[in-house]
Amino acid sequence: MPSLTHPSSFDSIRPFEPNELPEAFERLLADAQFRSAMAYVFPDIPFPSFAEKLRSCRTSMDVQKTFAYPFLAHLLETASKGGSMDSTAIDPSRRYTFVSNHRDIVLDSAFLAKFLIDNGFSTTCEIAIGDNLLSLPWVKDLVRVNKSFVVERHLPVRQMLEASKRLSAYMHYAISKKNENVWIAQREGRAKDSDDHTQQAVLKMMALEGEGDVIDRLKELHIVPLAISYEFDPCDYLKAQEMQLKRDVPGFKKSAQDDVVSMQTGILGYKGYVHYQCAPCLDGFLDTLDRNTPKADLFGIIARRIDREIFLNYRFYPxxxxxxxxxxxxxxxxxxxxxxxxxxxxxxxxxxxxxxxxxxxxxxxxxxxxxxxxxxxxxxxxxxx
Structure with missing residues (x-):
């Protein structure tokens, strides 16, 4: 079995490599649901033209610039009052792990990719996405074409530890070897009540791999707290509905169809103003911490620092x-x-x-x-x- 630091150990979770894209494109183009979805998203592009443009893409970045970027720009024109990101606190020539609050299943990371291009970054970001959203094979293909890597969830305890170590190793590999940015939400799932707090489990996973102690391992990822502010959340009523169902129905769990509805509503619904604010990279803060601090306390200190940076960097609306x-x-x-x-x-x-x-x-x-x-x-x- 390859070690967790060997690239082949990431094959089941990483985005597709350029040589794998043609085969993935053909699987997508042959899928009736994918064809239907693309006809809805790009109604002005005849499918043969869409297929030709897709096949001409050589990298995932090509796919993002050819399809995702213009779609997101159009979305900001038609379903918002405009979007912006202030990244003056960080250096666009460096690579970072963006840890953000989580409002929208799809758009939180998608808008970040667009804004990174707008702010002079030479690449976008690889996106952590839970496998609970990937029940359809074509969706899994699509996100891996679009620079996403898979977060494996709901596994037996022993397998979960192995999956967490593989995920951590991949994030370190993406930053240090692939020279990519990474985006991950500060918690599993969206904060339905917008009371945003970083789960220590996310930080513990990130520190499972890398060199040195916990502080060194987290510094390798160059964490940037990112505050995301939507004036309106199109999914607010769906989140409220889910909160009542969780209150009233013992063991209530969302279905895959519920996630699909949330994704559609979040993408197409009206968002008002959209703003992303980057806090300074945490590397300097991590250097101020006592390396003898017990791990249980250390993760709490770092989680609270990320929360504080996000809280201070929200943009507010009436x-x-x-x-x-x-x-x-x-x-x-x-x-x-x-x-x-x-x-x-x-x-x-x-x-x-x-x-x-x-x-x-x-x-x-x-x-x-x-x-x-x-x-x-x-x-x-x-x-x-």
């Missing part, structure tokens, strides 16, 4: 302040918004609530869930200050 005031039944933050802003947001909340179809719909609970999604980032920002 919705965030209005949600805080509505929850507190006050006008304390009204200097951040107009009466019209408040009226518009209150109507937006009612409209989103009307989309929720549950047999025993708990409107007060659901309304509170929706408001907390918009209020929690500002609350956390205040706590970090």
């Amino acid at each position: 919705n965030n302040f209005i949600a805080c005031d509505l929850l507190a039944d006050s006008h304390q933050l009204e200097h951040h918004y107009t009466p019209q802003d408040r009226s518009t947001f209150e109507q937006y909340v009612e409209d989103q609530l009307s989309k929720i179809d549950l047999p025993e719909k708990d409107e007060p609970f659901l309304r509170r869930c929706l408001l907390e999604m918009y209020a929690n980032p500002y609350k956390n920002h205040l706590s970090a200050k």
Whole structure:
């Protein structure tokens, strides 16, 4: 069996190499569901032209520039008020592991790839994606064509440790040997209530491989906390609905179809303004830590630092302040918004609530869930200050 540092040990999880792309393209082009999805996403491109353009791509970066970049640019024009990223705190000539809060299944990493190009980076990022989203073979092919690597989940304990070590080794390999950036969410799954906190398990996985002690291993990954701020979350009502189902239905778990609906809603729904803010790389902070700190404490310290950087770097919109005031039944933050802003947001909340179809719909609970999604980032920002 190859060692975890040998490239062949990553074959089951890594993105496709250039020599593997032609075969993957043919599998995709022959798949009826893929053809249908592409006809929906690119309605103005006849399928023979689409197939010709896809086959002409030599690398995953070619695929991203040919298809993903123009699609995302169009999406920002039609389903948002515009998007931006401030990366002045980092050096575009270096490679980083971006650890971000997680709002949207697809777009969090997709927009990052676009913004990296816009901000002068010579490459985009490899994307950590859970295998729970890859139940369809063509979807797994598509994400691996698009520079994604697979996070294996829900394995027996012994296999899970091996999978975590392989994932950690691959991230180190992508940064140090492939000269790629990496994106990974700060936690498994989206924070449904936008109360964003880094799971120590993510950091522990990242430190399983590499050279030296925990601090050295994490420094090898050049971690950059990334704050993602959407003015509107198109999936907010779906998240609220899921929160009631988890409250009321013992053992409730989302289906694969639920994930598909969330992906479609998140991609196509209206997002308002979109902003990404890069905090400074954590390497300098890691150098200040006492290397004799017990590991259990050390991971907590680093997780809290990432949280603090994300909290401090959110961008706020009137919705965030209005949600805080509505929850507190006050006008304390009204200097951040107009009466019209408040009226518009209150109507937006009612409209989103009307989309929720549950047999025993708990409107007060659901309304509170929706408001907390918009209020929690500002609350956390205040706590970090």
